[in-house]
Amino acid sequence: MPASHRRQFRPEWIPTLALIAVLALTVSAGRWQLQRAADKVVLQGVIDAAASAVPVPVQSLGASAALEALAWRPIEAVGRFDAERVVLLDNRTREGVAGYEVLTPFVLSGSADVLLVNRGWIAAPARRDRLPQIATPDGEVRLIGLATVPSTRFIELRAQTDDTSRWQNWTIDRARARWGLDLLAFAMLQTGETRPVGVVSASAAQGAQAAVVPADGLMRIWPRPDAGIDKHRGYALQWFSFASIALVVWIALAMRRPAEPAAAEGADLIAAADAPADAEPIAPNTAQRDRADVARAS
Incomplete structure (x- = not known):
């Protein structure tokens, strides 16, 4: 492929600003979901440890027992x-x-x-x-x-x-x-x-x-008991996928093909058709001049 026909990477300002905003939102949301998943890993460990503990008599707890400490x-x-x-x-x-x-x-x-x-x-x-x-x-x-x-x-x-x-x-x-x-x-x-x-x-x-x-x-x-670890990891994957899609779309929009020569010639013809009437006329070809000379001699 000629060098003049290769696509060139020329990003524009508006798509670039939109990409920055989308990446800031999606990456932040994805990282937040990963943090939530990490918190739920700790919570799942607490639940699993509590489930294997010795049963506590309810009569010793009373109405003031902390619900968080009693879960499962x-x-x-x-x-x-x-x-x-x-x-x-x-x-x-x-x-x-x-x-x-x-x-x-x-x-x-x-x-x-x-x-x-x-x-x-x-x-x-x-x-x-x-x-x-x-x-x-x-x-x-x-x-x-x-x-x-x-x-x-x-x-x-x-x-x-x-x-x-x-x-x-x-x-x-x-x-x-x-x-x-x-x-x-x-x-x-x-x-x-x-x-x-x-x-x-x-x-x-x-x-x-x-x-x-x-x-x-x-x-x-x-x-x-499930603390919901996989749910938050799935949400994080979705947000990071949205960020990847936005980046791919931005790259596709930034890759531009240079103007074709035919398109440039077409632009010249249009410009010639729009030229003023007093412009210098285009010279006729040789066959047209010969026919004109024969007509004048007769």
């Missing part, structure tokens, strides 16, 4: 279920099967405090107008689970006005208002069997297995 920490509670107040969280699925999560208030022994317990998941009946049958144990029992705070970030398409135990979302504040109970600020995700007080494990004493409250058919497999 194993806890232990002794008390009685309030079987008259049961809430079913609707539209909860496990392995593609629709069902409910069962929430029941748990009155702590030796205290006026009440702990909201998510007892587990149960499959929904085939008919929508029917609710699953859930057995609630009587008497004083011991529970082990993970401390958590029910999410308050949700969207409800319609307000629930009917008096039913089936709800889309359930929060501590909603439970306090509806039940009129002095609920703690955190809840429990029950992870083990419900056992009568005095039975620590199935191997604690001979015949202990028979003392375990009969299986209630509730599935207590909870997803691993």
